[in-house]
Amino acid sequence: MNGAGHILEGRNLQVVRGGNQVLDIRALRVDEGEILSLIGPNGAGKSTLLHTLAGLVGLDRGELFFRGERVSSGSSAFPYRRKLSMVFQEPLLFDTTVYENVASGLKIRGESRAEIQRRVAENLERFGIDSLRHRSARKISGGEAQRVALARALAIGPEILFLDEPFSSLDLPTRESLIEDLEWILRQTGTTAVFATHDRMEALRLSDRLAVMNEGRILQIGPPPEVMNQPVDEFVASFVGVETILVGRVVKKDGGSFVADIMGQEVEAVGEMKLGESVVFCIRPENVTLAVLPFKGAMSARNVFTGRITKVVPLGLYYKVQLYCGFPLIAYVTRHSLENLSLEEGKEVVASFKATSIHVIKKGKPFEISP
């Protein structure tokens, strides 16, 4: 059952707090050497899951296995706790020097002086904070403090590292450089990591696998492209950046494709469906193409709709264009296209997207079409 490749496995992990079930995970496996990201909104249970996996919080039900061996709950998880490390959102440094902070995990383990010196030096170097070694933890910046926290966590050479939103209180440039360094260090050392974040870009960037959580459950887990492009439900879809989520009913079918009625408009998508079945269409904003009237030339996409722009929102590198073409639709365009097509509120445009670019979620429960 616990074959090679799994470093950590949780079965039926349940935590109840104040009468509320805050964690309910049927099964979770962490592979050796992988970076697994947990994403979800605040309160989704990411931190609780991390604390549970790290043996810091007792389970109300369920079992945890580390390298095939059962981890006992609560204070007897001590031998397991010596093999892991955890970094929190706050650096939580001790009131001493940077050097002593990085050394603290090693001192707790009673390592020899020489070993401590060697490992601390190595990790100060790795995280580029060697020049801070004699500084007080009180006198460094937020980004530096988080580097110290990471160096402290890695100094003990953990077999698995848990990261609980370690970058979310940092400014963007600081965060960027720290993510880059951390990823390099994790890959180089082959450290397994479980990383909680509410920022999907961070998760996409770092992870081998992505788990989307809500209300204490894992809704979907898989490689990032799979989760991004084939979300299992509307919650996951909206969380991984699908801007347009439409509910409709299958009205025609033809071989491998079908047409659904969405607020009175006919939209074509690919898949085997039954007539009358209820479906959810997920349309990623980057898959929607905009053109201006008069519309010339052939269009390879089957779904072409004329609509009016309701709003243009700048998002930094690109613009989010909201339009209404019988149903609401959202497209991302570059600044170049925005200017070329002179897109603005109230303008009439032609929106198109391929039938194959729509991710279809079956709602099940087909209902009768009234004659």
Place this chain on the structure above:
Amino acid sequence: MDLIFEGIWKALVLLVTLDPEVFQITLLSLQVSGTATFISLFLGVSGGTLVALTEFPGRKLVVSLVNTGMGLPPVVVGLFVTIFLWRNGPLGFLGILYTPAAMIAAQAIIATPIVMGISLAAIQALPKNLRLQILALGATRLQMVWILVKEAKLPLLAGVMAGFGGVISEVGASIMVGGNIKGYSRVLTTATVMETSRGNFDVAIALGIILLLLAYLINLALTHIQQRERPR
């Protein structure tokens, strides 16, 4: 006005010439209050840490009792310690009423809730996740508690100093259980009361200056501690 200036002048003379009686009284004060604070340090810091780190039914009641205890009126403590140590009292066999030992006991009872209340607050004021962070660094429960106490050392020190400040300046309990016996159980506060009632203002002022000086030094150190920040 002459009375005051003359009093201050004579007081300074007494202080500068290290008057043996004033010196002896000050020393005893420091010994009694120091020992009492030392006892309260152990009881208060460990008790406060224990209450701060454990969850049990009635915890809120305990916390409110400790906080009430921080303002325990010294005369009430003096009254009960006297009753307990009275010849026929439950601890009368010890025969320590009207000795410095009885004063130490009474002052420790006054200081312990102060130290305990501040310790409790100090440990609770540490970041919520710090405990988990220490455990995640591989610490045993005992190592965790020790590290937390070390992290809170400055506010804990503040608690101890507040305890010391409370007992060195109290007079009610000391006079009741110590008896203000000359050369034996006479401390700064009890001596000040007596000298004032006798009209020996010079000696009373000299003792008062020493008390003020001690209070100032304690508060200087407290202010210094409170102005420090926690690391990120």
